[in-house]
Amino acid sequence: MRLIAALALGLATALPAHSETWDETLAKAKGQTVYWNAWGGDARTNAYIEWVGQQTEARYGVKVAQVKLTDTAEAVTRVIAEKAAGQNSGGSVDMIWINGANFLSMKEQGLLHGPFVADLPNAKYLDLSPGSAASVDFTVPVDGYEVPWRLAKFVFTYDSARVAEPPRSMQALLDWSIAHPGRFTHPAVSNFMGATFLKQALIELAPDVSVLQQPVTEATFDATTAPMWDWYDALRPTMWRGGETLPENQSVQQQMLNDGEVDMAMSFDPASAAAAIDAGLLPETARVFVPDGGSIGNISFVAIPYNAANRAGAMVVADFLISPEAQAHQQDITVLGSYAVLDPARLSAEQAAAFAALPTSPALPTNTELGATLLEPHGSWMTRLTDEWAKRYTK
Amino acid sequence: MDDAPDRRMGKALHQVTSLADYTPRVLPGRRLRLLVLVVVLAGIILPVAAGLWETGIAAFGLLPAIGADRLSLEPWRKLVALPGFGTSLRLTLWTGFAATAVSVALALCVAAALQTRAQRLGRWLAPFLAAPHAAIAIGLAFAIAPSGWIARLLSPWATGWQTPPDIATVQDPWGIALILGLVIKEFPFLLLVTLAALRQIAVRPQIAAARAMGYGRGVAWLWVIAPQVWPLIRLPVWVVLSFSLSVVDMAMILGPSNPPTLAVAVTRWFADPDAEMILPASAAALLQGIVVVFGVAAMWGAERGLAYTGRIWLRRGGRGATSEPGLRVAVAGALALAVLGALSLAALVIWSLTWRWSFPNALPEAWSLRQWMHPAGGWGQALATTLIIGISTTTLSLALAIGWLQAEDRARLSRARWAEALIYLPLVLPQIAFLYGLNVAFLRAGLMPGLVAVIWAQVLFVFPYVMITLSDPWRALDRRMLAQAAALGAGPWRRLVAVKLPVLLGPVLAAAAVGFGVSVAQYLPTLFLGAGRVATLTTEAVTLASGSDRRIVGTYAVVQAAVPIAAYAAAMLVPAWIFRNRRGLAGVAS
Numbered sequence: 001m002r003l004i005a006a007l008a009l010g011l012a013t014a015l016p017a018h019s020e021t022w023d024e025t026l027a028k029a030k031g032q033t034v035y036w037n038a039w040g041g042d043a044r045t046n047a048y049i050e051w052v053g054q055q056t057e058a059r060y061g062v063k064v065a066q067v068k069l070t071d072t073a074e075a076v077t078r079v080i081a082e083k084a085a086g087q088n089s090g091g092s093v094d095m096i097w098i099n100g101a102n103f104l105s106m107k108e109q110g111l112l113h114g115p116f117v118a119d120l121p122n123a124k125y126l127d128l129s130p131g132s133a134a135s136v137d138f139t140v141p142v143d144g145y146e147v148p149w150r151l152a153k154f155v156f157t158y159d160s161a162r163v164a165e166p167p168r169s170m171q172a173l174l175d176w177s178i179a180h181p182g183r184f185t186h187p188a189v190s191n192f193m194g195a196t197f198l199k200q201a202l203i204e205l206a207p208d209v210s211v212l213q214q215p216v217t218e219a220t221f222d223a224t225t226a227p228m229w230d231w232y233d234a235l236r237p238t239m240w241r242g243g244e245t246l247p248e249n250q251s252v253q254q255q256m257l258n259d260g261e262v263d264m265a266m267s268f269d270p271a272s273a274a275a276a277i278d279a280g281l282l283p284e285t286a287r288v289f290v291p292d293g294g295s296i297g298n299i300s301f302v303a304i305p306y307n308a309a310n311r312a313g314a315m316v317v318a319d320f321l322i323s324p325e326a327q328a329h330q331q332d333i334t335v336l337g338s339y340a341v342l343d344p345a346r347l348s349a350e351q352a353a354a355f356a357a358l359p360t361s362p363a364l365p366t367n368t369e370l371g372a373t374l375l376e377p378h379g380s381w382m383t384r385l386t387d388e389w390a391k392r393y394t395k
Numbered sequence: 396m397d398d399a400p401d402r403r404m405g406k407a408l409h410q411v412t413s414l415a416d417y418t419p420r421v422l423p424g425r426r427l428r429l430l431v432l433v434v435v436l437a438g439i440i441l442p443v444a445a446g447l448w449e450t451g452i453a454a455f456g457l458l459p460a461i462g463a464d465r466l467s468l469e470p471w472r473k474l475v476a477l478p479g480f481g482t483s484l485r486l487t488l489w490t491g492f493a494a495t496a497v498s499v500a501l502a503l504c505v506a507a508a509l510q511t512r513a514q515r516l517g518r519w520l521a522p523f524l525a526a527p528h529a530a531i532a533i534g535l536a537f538a539i540a541p542s543g544w545i546a547r548l549l550s551p552w553a554t555g556w557q558t559p560p561d562i563a564t565v566q567d568p569w570g571i572a573l574i575l576g577l578v579i580k581e582f583p584f585l586l587l588v589t590l591a592a593l594r595q596i597a598v599r600p601q602i603a604a605a606r607a608m609g610y611g612r613g614v615a616w617l618w619v620i621a622p623q624v625w626p627l628i629r630l631p632v633w634v635v636l637s638f639s640l641s642v643v644d645m646a647m648i649l650g651p652s653n654p655p656t657l658a659v660a661v662t663r664w665f666a667d668p669d670a671e672m673i674l675p676a677s678a679a680a681l682l683q684g685i686v687v688v689f690g691v692a693a694m695w696g697a698e699r700g701l702a703y704t705g706r707i708w709l710r711r712g713g714r715g716a717t718s719e720p721g722l723r724v725a726v727a728g729a730l731a732l733a734v735l736g737a738l739s740l741a742a743l744v745i746w747s748l749t750w751r752w753s754f755p756n757a758l759p760e761a762w763s764l765r766q767w768m769h770p771a772g773g774w775g776q777a778l779a780t781t782l783i784i785g786i787s788t789t790t791l792s793l794a795l796a797i798g799w800l801q802a803e804d805r806a807r808l809s810r811a812r813w814a815e816a817l818i819y820l821p822l823v824l825p826q827i828a829f830l831y832g833l834n835v836a837f838l839r840a841g842l843m844p845g846l847v848a849v850i851w852a853q854v855l856f857v858f859p860y861v862m863i864t865l866s867d868p869w870r871a872l873d874r875r876m877l878a879q880a881a882a883l884g885a886g887p888w889r890r891l892v893a894v895k896l897p898v899l900l901g902p903v904l905a906a907a908a909v910g911f912g913v914s915v916a917q918y919l920p921t922l923f924l925g926a927g928r929v930a931t932l933t934t935e936a937v938t939l940a941s942g943s944d945r946r947i948v949g950t951y952a953v954v955q956a957a958v959p960i961a962a963y964a965a966a967m968l969v970p971a972w973i974f975r976n977r978r979g980l981a982g983v984a985s
Contacts, residue, residue, distance in 0.1 A: 077666050077673070080460060090508065090844065246652065249942075260559055
């Protein structure tokens with residue numbers, strides 16, 4: 001399957017005449033409205049998507065309508081329901097903000113359009129060499145089926161007025177939580193942020209990290225996760241509400257940090273604390289920190305379902321998302337503060353200057369403070385990990 | 396040879412002689428009746444049945460789109476093995492039955508305690524009836540959370556809390572917050588239904604007689620009035636039970652999360668990235684339907700049991716003078732709920748005007764109109780969509796309801812029980828049991844998800860409420876007016892347009908307001924059949940409630956609550972204004 005997809009990608013890049021030219025795509029896209037299915041829980045992301053729509057409408061006559069999801073899987077289900085009804089064209093989902101398990105699921109079931117990334121003019125700014133961050137999604141090869149658009153890196157947020165020195169390792173976190181019972185929690189593990197917290201702990205506590213890059217097996221799972229479950233069993237009773245209840249997602253937890261219900265939150269966006277202070281959603285004293293050993297990083301993608309009604313429009317919007325201009329606007333902390341996915345080496349001096357000129361904030365970590373970026377484990381680990389967690393703690 | 400004239404003559408004579416009990420073989424208004432029946436069957440019953448069917452076959456392993464094409468019990472086995480399934484089911488049963496029992500008990504006790512004085516209460520209940528579940532839930536969470544408004548009002552001077560306490564007041568594992576939210580919403584509905592039922596019973600003389608025999612106020616009501624009221628409110632109680640057992644939006648906001656109630660779990664399983672989950676999710680959706688059927692059956696059984704034991708108790712002849720404190724407690728409880736509800740709605744308004752409000756300040760330290768100043772793209776868009784859907788569904792439902800009632804009138808038929816059951820069917824069946832299947836059925840029929848599908852799906856739930864609200868006042872119309880109009884030569888349509896509708900303007904507008912309020916509050920139908928593209932105030936508010944910005948959530952929830960409340964207010968004020976010089980009609984309108 002993977003081999004065939006790789007061959008197909010090779011074919012598509014080798015024979016550009018096979019697909020339509022970009023000018024044809026632009027012509028087809030004109031006048032289309034792209035229904036972009038994206039998680040809608042973050043007001044700033046929503047505002048950024050609105051800005052993208054204004055730009056693409058002005059430049060290419062392509063409108064964007066955000067379909068605000070509470071969970072990305074809703075869009076996947078919808079495409080499946082359409083396939084169930086035999087609706088193989090004119091589908092209701094044009095573009096999905098996607099990664100990880102959802103991407104794996106859609107790719108395996110042939111629900112995605114592609115490979116198309118190499119057809120986008122702005123793909124020249126991406127580093128798509130095999131093994132690069134933008135060519136792998138949770139260790140699953142992207143194979144040209146999705147376009148990277150924003151960088152995510154796991155960070156903790158805390159209120160420096162209440163916590164003088166944050167714990168910078170999972171062991172230190174346990175000690176801290178024992179000393180401050182009820183002041184730590186993490187998002188529900190069914191949510192990607194909660195799952196990421198577990199993965200971060202797993203990477204730190206696993207006896208052998210290298211097996212995490214392979215698909216999980218029964219033998220490796222038990223041996224690799226045992227220290228983490230011991231650690232979690234010790235941590236859980238010290239957590240907020242004894243760990244019986246967990247906040248639904250990181251936004252809810254950020255609000256709990258703001259209210260003082262807990263002393264820490266977590267985020268996949270290093271600029272989120274600075275952004276939240278700016279929006280009045282966190283106290284001025286909020287800061288971020290990263291465990292000493294570094295933290296998990298991944299890239300958010302957009303993909304186009306195989307039956308999308310406005311495929312050309314979706315390609316135009318995806319292409320705009322990876323333009324240096326959109327990427328610089330997105331990295332502005334007053335806008336989104338999401339780090340760019342472009343390869344800095346491929347930018348012109350003028351384009352690079354636009355990034356250097358972006359505003360900064362005391363709550364915004366420097367690149368040194370952000371530390372090393374750890375690789376996401378293979379997607380099968382996350383599924384297995386969350387299943388096992390649910391078995392152990394959902395009663 | 397040709398004896399036809401004779402036969403006609405004989406027939407005519409026969410008709411004259413038996414004019415008193417004459418009923419023509421073909422009742423008048425047959426075409427209208429047929430039309431209404433076809434519309435109701437094809438537009439409402441068929442989609443529900445098709446949705447149930449699609450969900451049902453998926454529950455037994457048939458969903459070709461994901462390669463499932465073998466009939467099996469595997470989905471059920473998978474469902475039972477899902478972590479937290481047992482707890483979810485238990486939670487559902489507990490919260491659903493507890494909320495219904497408390498709501499019914501409170502409604503009956505308050506009606507008993509207030510006796511005839513209760514009739515004026517209707518207007519005060521309107522805001523709670525009109526405000527959508529999601530808005531009440533969001534407001535209640537704002538009020539009772541450990542960092543909520545109540546804790547802020549009492550901290551730190553009374554509690555000593557500088558940071559919120561680590562106690563579970565929202566999303567508690569027992570589901571108490573969810574029960575509280577459901578009761579705040581359902582108790583006023585049941586009270587209103589009870590008050591309407593009481594109007595059909597001669598309460599005052601019967602109570603007077605019972606009290607003269609020495610029975611206490613509460614007991615007299617329980618022995619004499621309640622058995623007469625119960626048959627009249629049984630169906631609404633079932634609707635409340637079904638709703639409480641299967642509510643999604645409120646349970647997402649107030650209910651426990653790990654695991655959640657069954658309905659929330661089903662909604663999540665349908666949205667699982669693993670497509671295979673659709674099969675156990677369908678099984679669970681079907682199970683949700685079974686739970687409701689079981690719940691209704693259990694209630695039926697309990698009713699029988701109560702009637703039996705009640706008679707034994709009754710024959711012991713106790714006068715129950717001590718029931719008085721119980722009634723007072725109930726009234727106090729109801730008042731407390733009303734205060735809590737009002738506090739919740741007020742908290743929504745305050746948050747929508749907040750810039751920064753940190754614990755434990757009783758009020759925001761910085762206010763802002765920012766959320767209100769930018770309706771475009773935000774709540775303005777959602778408001779417009781909500782209005783379009785609400786007005787369309789209400790108009791369609793009202794037309795259908797008036798058609799139905801007019802057809803009954805013309806044939807002088809009273810409503811058959813099966814017809815009543817048809818009306819209630821979409822309300823008693825849990826939405827989740829057929830909405831996913833309905834989605835597939837609509838797609839198969841070529842109806843794309845979107846505004847039209849949402850409007851259609853909402854009519855399934857709006858029409859029954861419009862019908863229920865309009866039926867009683869419609870039948871209570873003074874027939875002598877219609878006889879007069881007929882005597883003056885007005886045909887059936889003219890009688891409808893020139894007499895019935897103007898006289899019934901109040902009830903028609905009230906039914907429209909109820910229907911509109913139901914439409915605004917719909918969450919699951921809008922989500923499933925709009926493919927998420929149709930963003931109404933309710934879907935946006937529920938989505939945003941899972942985010943971090945209470946100020947935006949507050950704004951959406953305020954608009955969401957204000958729209959139906961405005962509709963209720965209009966339904967009360969418009970007839971009062973139009974009939975300001977028509978005392979007789981103003982009475983009908985109230």
